[in-house]
Amino acid sequence: PLNLLRELLEGVKSRFEIERIGITGSLVHLLSSRLKLRAVDLVRAEISWVKRQISGVRNILDLGGSSVSLIELDEQGRFKNYTTNAICAAGTGSFLDEQAERLQISYQDLCELEQVSEPPPVAARCSVFAKSDLIHLQQEGYSRDQLWSGVCRSLCRTFLHTLLKGRTLKGLTAVVGGMSLNREVLRWLGHFYPEQIHTFPMAHLSGALGAGLLSQPASLKELDLDFEKSTRRKSYELRPPLVLKKSQYPDFKVEEEWVDELGNEVRISFLPEEKSFSGFLGIDIG
Numbered sequence: 001p002l003n004l005l006r007e008l009l010e011g012v013k014s015r016f017e018i019e020r021i022g023i024t025g026s027l028v029h030l031l032s033s034r035l036k037l038r039a040v041d042l043v044r045a046e047i048s049w050v051k052r053q054i055s056g057v058r059n060i061l062d063l064g065g066s067s068v069s070l071i072e073l074d075e076q077g078r079f080k081n082y083t084t085n086a087i088c089a090a091g092t093g094s095f096l097d098e099q100a101e102r103l104q105i106s107y108q109d110l111c112e113l114e115q116v117s118e119p120p121p122v123a124a125r126c127s128v129f130a131k132s133d134l135i136h137l138q139q140e141g142y143s144r145d146q147l148w149s150g151v152c153r154s155l156c157r158t159f160l161h162t163l164l165k166g167r168t169l170k171g172l173t174a175v176v177g178g179m180s181l182n183r184e185v186l187r188w189l190g191h192f193y194p195e196q197i198h199t200f201p202m203a204h205l206s207g208a209l210g211a212g213l214l215s216q217p218a219s220l221k222e223l224d225l226d227f228e229k230s231t232r233r234k235s236y237e238l239r240p241p242l243v244l245k246k247s248q249y250p251d252f253k254v255e256e257e258w259v260d261e262l263g264n265e266v267r268i269s270f271l272p273e274e275k276s277f278s279g280f281l282g283i284d285i286g
Helices: 002-015 042-053 093-102 127-139 144-164 183-192 203-213
Strands: 059-063 068-073 079-084 173-176 256-259 265-268
Touching: 042 059, 042 068, 042 079, 042 173, 042 203, 068 144, 079 144, 093 127, 093 144, 127 144, 144 183, 173 203
Parallel strands: 059 173
Antiparallel strands: 059 068, 068 079, 256 265
């Protein structure tokens, strides 16, 4: 990402006079110190841009490639609450990409797939389960259109359940992030919450556009774009290499063994010579 960003900034630098710069996103820490710019909080950035696009918005659904989040606003449009998914990428755009590749569906194909009113259910909490479901459903004769619609419907249910935790989505809701470009995801969201779901042109760029609104004075000409020297890996002390040490195979010989009247197997590994001794008693009641 840094090398590509450097190329883009060099191109901008040669063509435009830049007076303000705002940076935001999950990898912003890679740049903020190197460009000597204060990062813009992503939630603030998205709120600032979405409120310009949709009046009276109460929720912002950010559906990205590796995370999904819900930003809730109060009646005055101020920040109220924030919820996001766990580290697992199930229920995000990357999960959808993986299933599209499995179904051999390209981005160009998505616009041509037919809408299905009642698709088959597909597990969307884990890509392993989804793969199993898709294989079985393909063997049953379901079409790609039906399977894709089923994946998108289940995906919507998954992230809504994750973000709402049993609550109901209330108020006007803006969909941003990469999945805001996915027609089938938007259709199922609208199915679950009619009249509430809205998006707008360039909604997938809301974070960057909002960061521009909240930018600070800066000049590209004064920025050091040689990221390579600042991103060179530091040398770390290495841990000793792993060594294969074979353990001694246990001896399963016992002094006594029998089955009691309840059918329990009893084994005595050794009997001490003393008639009384101190020891530990372990009982497994599983």
